Amino acid sequence: MHTSNPDPICQETVAIEEHVLLARDTYRLRLPCPSIAAKILPGQFLMLRLPGTNDPLLGRPLALYDTYRAASGQPQGVDIVYQAIGRMTRRLAGIKVGDRLEVWGPLGNGFPPTETGHLIMVAGGIGQTPFLALARHYLGLGEYGQPPLVVPRAQRVTLCYGLRTAAFMAGVDDFRRLGVDVSISTDDGSAGHRGTVIELVPPLVDASSCACRIVTCGPEKMLHATSDMAARMGLSCQVSLERPMACGIGICFSCVKKIRDPQGEWDYRRICVEGPIFNAADVEF
Amino acid sequence: MSSPKANSIVNLVDVDLAVNLGRLRLACPVLVASGTFGYAREMAGLVDLGRLGGILPKTITQNPRPGNPPPRTYETSSGMLNSIGLDNDGIESFITHSLTYLAGLGTKIIVSIAGKSQQEFVDMAARLDGLPGVDALELNISCPNVSGGVDFGTDPAMCEAVVAGVCKACSVPVITKLTPNVTDVARIARAAEAGGCDAISLINTCLGMAINWRRQRSLLGRMMGGLSGPAIKPIALRAVFQAAQSVRIPIVGIGGIATIDDVMDFLVVGATAVQIGTANFYNPTASIQLLDALPAALRELGAASVSQVVGTLIVE
Numbered sequence: 001m002h003t004s005n006p007d008p009i010c011q012e013t014v015a016i017e018e019h020v021l022l023a024r025d026t027y028r029l030r031l032p033c034p035s036i037a038a039k040i041l042p043g044q045f046l047m048l049r050l051p052g053t054n055d056p057l058l059g060r061p062l063a064l065y066d067t068y069r070a071a072s073g074q075p076q077g078v079d080i081v082y083q084a085i086g087r088m089t090r091r092l093a094g095i096k097v098g099d100r101l102e103v104w105g106p107l108g109n110g111f112p113p114t115e116t117g118h119l120i121m122v123a124g125g126i127g128q129t130p131f132l133a134l135a136r137h138y139l140g141l142g143e144y145g146q147p148p149l150v151v152p153r154a155q156r157v158t159l160c161y162g163l164r165t166a167a168f169m170a171g172v173d174d175f176r177r178l179g180v181d182v183s184i185s186t187d188d189g190s191a192g193h194r195g196t197v198i199e200l201v202p203p204l205v206d207a208s209s210c211a212c213r214i215v216t217c218g219p220e221k222m223l224h225a226t227s228d229m230a231a232r233m234g235l236s237c238q239v240s241l242e243r244p245m246a247c248g249i250g251i252c253f254s255c256v257k258k259i260r261d262p263q264g265e266w267d268y269r270r271i272c273v274e275g276p277i278f279n280a281a282d283v284e285f
Numbered sequence: 286m287s288s289p290k291a292n293s294i295v296n297l298v299d300v301d302l303a304v305n306l307g308r309l310r311l312a313c314p315v316l317v318a319s320g321t322f323g324y325a326r327e328m329a330g331l332v333d334l335g336r337l338g339g340i341l342p343k344t345i346t347q348n349p350r351p352g353n354p355p356p357r358t359y360e361t362s363s364g365m366l367n368s369i370g371l372d373n374d375g376i377e378s379f380i381t382h383s384l385t386y387l388a389g390l391g392t393k394i395i396v397s398i399a400g401k402s403q404q405e406f407v408d409m410a411a412r413l414d415g416l417p418g419v420d421a422l423e424l425n426i427s428c429p430n431v432s433g434g435v436d437f438g439t440d441p442a443m444c445e446a447v448v449a450g451v452c453k454a455c456s457v458p459v460i461t462k463l464t465p466n467v468t469d470v471a472r473i474a475r476a477a478e479a480g481g482c483d484a485i486s487l488i489n490t491c492l493g494m495a496i497n498w499r500r501q502r503s504l505l506g507r508m509m510g511g512l513s514g515p516a517i518k519p520i521a522l523r524a525v526f527q528a529a530q531s532v533r534i535p536i537v538g539i540g541g542i543a544t545i546d547d548v549m550d551f552l553v554v555g556a557t558a559v560q561i562g563t564a565n566f567y568n569p570t571a572s573i574q575l576l577d578a579l580p581a582a583l584r585e586l587g588a589a590s591v592s593q594v595v596g597t598l599i600v601e
Contacts, residue, residue, distance in 0.1 A: 008330040011570055049567055054363040054515045058567045087360070104331075104569060246358050246365060247566040250327035253320075253343070253369045254358040268351055268372060273327065
């Protein structure tokens with residue numbers, strides 16, 4: 001339950017290098033933090049905090065979108081994509097290139113290396129953010145971790161991306177550039193399939209010639225439905241969970257979720273240090 | 286001849302940071318508060334744990350407790366509410382999985398315990414007494430998120446009885462942690478002193494609420510929670526001052542400490558040591574930063590030791 005030799009976590013104050021509007025209320029932040037970038041794995045996250053204020057007081061957990069590298073190949077920093085919806089992220093939307101942010105990470109556990117034929121990434125809302133680096137990793141187009149974590153190559157990677165409306169669609173080109181197939185669904189039919197993102201998955205699985213594996217991130221109801229669907233279809237499924245966190249490092253015991261052990265008994269587990277990636281079958285939704 | 290800068294470095298090295306909490310001697314007065322530092326392992330990648338004056342692991346109970354349903358925390362202006370509910374795996378799991386690790390950190394380990402009854406407090410104290418890694422006990426008689434425990438913190442007679450019972454059952458120093466959610470904190474402080482503890486620590490969190498009026502529901506899994514963070518510092522400072530005026534035993538100040546000025550405020554009103562709590566959440570290296578800043582702040586008051594500033598508030 002307790003890890004014996006925790007990896008060093010870097011805490012630093014960095015000056016924002018880029019801050020770009022990607023879609024409605026949705027921004028990409030570029031943070032120069034080479035020591036974090038060198039170690040971070042797809043699925044891990046960072047805590048970001050506005051310096052010099054006690055309101056908001058706490059940091060916010062945000063998933064790694066991707067790392068960026070110098071021409072030499074050296075990791076330079078990380079990109080974070082967020083939606084300005086809460087107290088802290090609305091403030092964050094107003095900060096400028098050159099402004100400073102407190103950051104600590106890498107935090108949590110990355111996606112475990114898993115034999116994958118067809119990787120189907122099911123995202124809802126802003127839940128696409130942990131998947132760009134994951135796709136790059138499984139397509140063999142980027143290295144992550146120190147030493148680099150080796151993952152088996154996937155034959156195919158698809159992003160199923162569900163949104164309320166097309167205006168929130170963020171980063172789709174980033175995925176397509178890697179060679180990821182992107183399927184969109186919207187509640188209002190303003191882009192792609194009109195309906196839920198879950199409905200995009202079964203036809204993909206049926207048409208797939210290799211073993212499918214599902215990873216999913218987004219609103220909890222969607223995770224639950226994806227998890228149920230994966231179970232019905234007999235597919236391996238991992239969820240990336242999200243909860244408000246005070247610390248991101250395992251000391252506050254806020255971000256708990258009921259997780260089942262092999263005996264089927266549940267206990268509250270800290271998403272930050274024991275997740276955020278869990279086997280869908282173990283999560284008590 | 287040395288430059289003024291070199292001189293000041295020599296001076297800072299000469300500042301004596303050691304303090305005594307009754308029989309418990311600490312290398313420095315900066316501790317980390319129970320429930321805000323996990324079981325210390327979580328912080329090993331960030332904090333040089335051996336430099337801390339002491340570590341208070343998350344409160345343990347006799348039996349495992351799953352804790353309260355989420356949401357367990359809610360951010361407020363300059364603070365946060367929590368209703369964690371003493372989520373822990375119980376005393377035996379703590380002894381098996383955490384104590385050996387804690388014993389090897391090179392700092393004082395003050396084990397925080399909470400019982401539902403006086404007998405549970407006494408049994409836990411007896412079980413921990415003498416185990417390597419148990420340098421002292423802190424009695425959490427002040428957690429607002431569980432029923433039972435807080436009665437010991439609000440009823441002076443029950444407070445004195447439980448402290449006396451624990452002190453009789455163990456040989457290690459005992460610190461009693463008090464709640465601010467009482468009419469007269471000095472009275473409870475005197476009761477704890479009469480029970481025979483080495484020191485008192487205060488404050489635990491202030492009972493509070495947050496709701497969503499549109500949904501007409503609490504924003505916490507349980508209706509109420511404990512408020513912590515910079516928002517409660519004035520309450521904590523007042524409580525420490527009142528306690529310091531009322532007892533002879535040393536006091537450990539807790540409540541919203543995040544800057545070196547906060548640390549100094551608490552020392553000057555009468556705390557012999559301080560615990561850093563919520564600041565660990567939003568600045569994981571806060572404790573070490575404050576420790577680094579302490580010698581220069583003490584020097585500003587012309588002090589060569591922590592004890593020279595403790596309780597030096599001028600009351601006119």
